[in-house]
Amino acid sequence: MTTRPDLSQLPHGLGTRPVDLRRGLPIPVVNVHPGGEVDFASINGRAALELSITGRCGLCGRRMTGPVAFLGGPNCAENGIYSDPPMHEECAEAALTLCPHIAVPHARRASERRLAHDATYAVGFSEEKPSEWVILVSDGYGNMLAPAEKGDGTVPVFIAGILVRQRRFGYQDGVLTEIAGG
Numbered sequence: 001m002t003t004r005p006d007l008s009q010l011p012h013g014l015g016t017r018p019v020d021l022r023r024g025l026p027i028p029v030v031n032v033h034p035g036g037e038v039d040f041a042s043i044n045g046r047a048a049l050e051l052s053i054t055g056r057c058g059l060c061g062r063r064m065t066g067p068v069a070f071l072g073g074p075n076c077a078e079n080g081i082y083s084d085p086p087m088h089e090e091c092a093e094a095a096l097t098l099c100p101h102i103a104v105p106h107a108r109r110a111s112e113r114r115l116a117h118d119a120t121y122a123v124g125f126s127e128e129k130p131s132e133w134v135i136l137v138s139d140g141y142g143n144m145l146a147p148a149e150k151g152d153g154t155v156p157v158f159i160a161g162i163l164v165r166q167r168r169f170g171y172q173d174g175v176l177t178e179i180a181g182g
Helices: 045-053 074-079 089-098
Strands: 068-072 132-138 141-147 154-160 163-172 175-178
Touching: 045 141, 045 154, 068 074, 068 089, 074 132, 089 132
Parallel strands: none
Antiparallel strands: 068 132, 132 163, 141 154, 163 175
């Protein structure tokens, strides 16, 4: 039996999102696909790009002002390139505990059959789950289209601006914990 997450402390924007009844989780804007299909395991690239262009958070959909956050593994932080669009820092913090793929140390990615029919990834996307997660906060961002892993299309990728700060999180005794001095 799984425990439903406590949604009482959600950032305001995520608290206004519809909740997936089966999982008890707020549904991020980028996980809603054409026709209203919800797929937590893949990003709606068109929606992600639109959110980025209009300066809105990829998770809650609200306008972002000031620094923006990105959430990914150490390789993403090192390169400053992400497949997830920018978000509010508080939404990124919430994702650390709400997203089962991130919060549960040994959670695996969804199988191909569970992904939305339009799911694509950028060439070079790694299926391997990082042992550490990084919230990178930057002064802004850019976006571009990159070749898709399958098919002949493209997918949006997001490029962090100048680093403001970063916070690292690792699994300690089965719990994702902020690493001091990260």
